[in-house]
Amino acid sequence: MGSSGASWKLADHPKLPKGKVIGLIVLDGWGEADADQYNCIHVAETPTMDSLKKGAPEKWRLVKAHGSAVGLPTEDDMGNSEVGHNALGAGRIFAQGAKLVDSALETGKIYQGSGFKYIKESFETGTLHLIGLLSDGGVHSRLDQVVLLLNGAAKHGAKRIRLHVLTDGRDVLDGSSVGFAETLENELAKLREIGVDAQVASGGGRMYVTMDRYENDWEVVKRGWDAQVLGEAPHKFRNSVEAIKKLRTEAKATDQYLPPFVIVDDSGKPVGPIVDGDAVVTFNFRADRMVMLAKALEYADFDKFDRVRVPKIRYAGMLQYDGELKLPSHYLVDPPEIDRTSGEYLTYNGVHTFACSETVKFGHVTFFWNGNRSGYFNDKMEEYVEVPSDSGITFNVQPKMKAVEIAEKARDAILSGKFQQVRVNLPNGDMVGHTGDIEATVVACKAADEAVKIMLDAIEQVGGIYVVTADHGNAEDMVKRNKTGQPALDKSGNIQILTSHTLQPVLIDGFCFCLSRFQLQLEGPGLAPGVRFRKDLPSGGLANVAATVINLHGFEAPADYEPSLIEVVDN
Ligand SMILES: O=C(O)[C@@H](CO)OP(=O)(O)O
Numbered sequence: 001m002g003s004s005g006a007s008w009k010l011a012d013h014p015k016l017p018k019g020k021v022i023g024l025i026v027l028d029g030w031g032e033a034d035a036d037q038y039n040c041i042h043v044a045e046t047p048t049m050d051s052l053k054k055g056a057p058e059k060w061r062l063v064k065a066h067g068s069a070v071g072l073p074t075e076d077d078m079g080n081s082e083v084g085h086n087a088l089g090a091g092r093i094f095a096q097g098a099k100l101v102d103s104a105l106e107t108g109k110i111y112q113g114s115g116f117k118y119i120k121e122s123f124e125t126g127t128l129h130l131i132g133l134l135s136d137g138g139v140h141s142r143l144d145q146v147v148l149l150l151n152g153a154a155k156h157g158a159k160r161i162r163l164h165v166l167t168d169g170r171d172v173l174d175g176s177s178v179g180f181a182e183t184l185e186n187e188l189a190k191l192r193e194i195g196v197d198a199q200v201a202s203g204g205g206r207m208y209v210t211m212d213r214y215e216n217d218w219e220v221v222k223r224g225w226d227a228q229v230l231g232e233a234p235h236k237f238r239n240s241v242e243a244i245k246k247l248r249t250e251a252k253a254t255d256q257y258l259p260p261f262v263i264v265d266d267s268g269k270p271v272g273p274i275v276d277g278d279a280v281v282t283f284n285f286r287a288d289r290m291v292m293l294a295k296a297l298e299y300a301d302f303d304k305f306d307r308v309r310v311p312k313i314r315y316a317g318m319l320q321y322d323g324e325l326k327l328p329s330h331y332l333v334d335p336p337e338i339d340r341t342s343g344e345y346l347t348y349n350g351v352h353t354f355a356c357s358e359t360v361k362f363g364h365v366t367f368f369w370n371g372n373r374s375g376y377f378n379d380k381m382e383e384y385v386e387v388p389s390d391s392g393i394t395f396n397v398q399p400k401m402k403a404v405e406i407a408e409k410a411r412d413a414i415l416s417g418k419f420q421q422v423r424v425n426l427p428n429g430d431m432v433g434h435t436g437d438i439e440a441t442v443v444a445c446k447a448a449d450e451a452v453k454i455m456l457d458a459i460e461q462v463g464g465i466y467v468v469t470a471d472h473g474n475a476e477d478m479v480k481r482n483k484t485g486q487p488a489l490d491k492s493g494n495i496q497i498l499t500s501h502t503l504q505p506v507l508i509d510g511f512c513f514c515l516s517r518f519q520l521q522l523e524g525p526g527l528a529p530g531v532r533f534r535k536d537l538p539s540g541g542l543a544n545v546a547a548t549v550i551n552l553h554g555f556e557a558p559a560d561y562e563p564s565l566i567e568v569v570d571n
């Protein structure tokens, strides 16, 4: 019995052998869409991936990666790395942060929980600060939730509220931050009318201010700290709409990279630095890009940058972001309890695992894969390798990123004979796709394809099996489209570049489904004869992959996992 009381021993698969090396490749942001000039995967030379497609339908198929298939509130929600890798690793669909926060706000439970009670202690004499992504993208946060929380906090006694906003342009169109700021300022004005002193206090673009991840560049978090906590930034404005509009033109900055700003009063004094006695909530529900700020806000011992002043605050996350570190210790909504992931089962059943990506996606194949848990399950059986990412650049400048380095580390792990699972995330399609630079994204896709080849060659050499999949779409569609699938033009007749993940509409059986189309490919000399994708599971999703992989390791999957996508037919 394991720590959770579960029995960790998996039954032998009746037909599939153990001990094969499985190369498990997640192409980040690599969806399947119709071919045109905005489909960078189609435009790029991708001979390796093209050759895999020839295995359809027995060895290549599409799986869903968005909406309810990955635990998101609606079928209009695009997939993302967190929910995608959670589903891939955990083999079950968990209601994700977005959905849990929706329901806590709807039922009012959020205000009864210990997290809210904790911050409420500061409402009488202190200020409530809300920090997070100003967006309706639904990947890290949602503006409608922020508005509900703002009003709910005011109703429950918050008298002075300050917002520290991070502009998006990555999950939503670039430039949309102005509209979100207008909506927010209207809400704050309404609160002021009823006597609540509510204002935006600071801001900046998410990729330049605060929302770094996996400790790639602490300067990003420091810029945010200076504006949010110290009230210091190079740009000063009277309100957020003016700030964003001005900075977008003057600094030629995009929403993602807006420089930090603070809002000041008539006398030029910042309206909302964070001081002793205040309460702080980071309102993003998604973990990866809030963990670093959470550490800066919560840890007494902290040496990543000079915080200058460390206010004594009551801090809560929207969720607890790291279950292993218990960070932050206070939170408003319980996170999904993602337990008994495939990685943990495999260690109990003798499967040695190697996982690798570069810094910007390293936590995806480890932390997200293992159910938002940092560290190893068993350090004698697992090795996680992080290839350092470039920092301080937008990835269209280096679209090849570290794909080759990741693939070479994986190749060496495959050839070493030490591991039965070698798992990577290749970030190119996603990270370069988010820049909106079509030419660079084409180069990125080619680089990812070359990296896949390096791994597949190694798998061939050891007689192993490969499983190639993705976590959501991005690079396959780089333009906003109208309902008929044509590029949607803006008021000046220009196309609108899509920097976000995607959601492809297709028609099935006369019903209109919104479906992110994904490929899943398995092959390799070690694949037992007769293994093929089942035909009776046409609507499989990412959560079906874990059971599939467990089967390929020679075991039956746990009974409550989403069913395996494969069957073994007698030849
Ligand atoms: O960069 C990120 O934080 C998200 C988009 O908001 O992308 P991904 O889910 O692929 O990590």
Ligand SMILES: [Mn+2]
Pocket (backbone or CB within 6 Å): 028, 029, 080, 081, 082, 084, 430, 471, 472
């Ligand atoms: Mn991703």
Ligand SMILES: [Mn+2]
Pocket (backbone or CB within 6 Å): 029, 081, 430, 431, 434, 474, 501
């Ligand atoms: Mn992405």
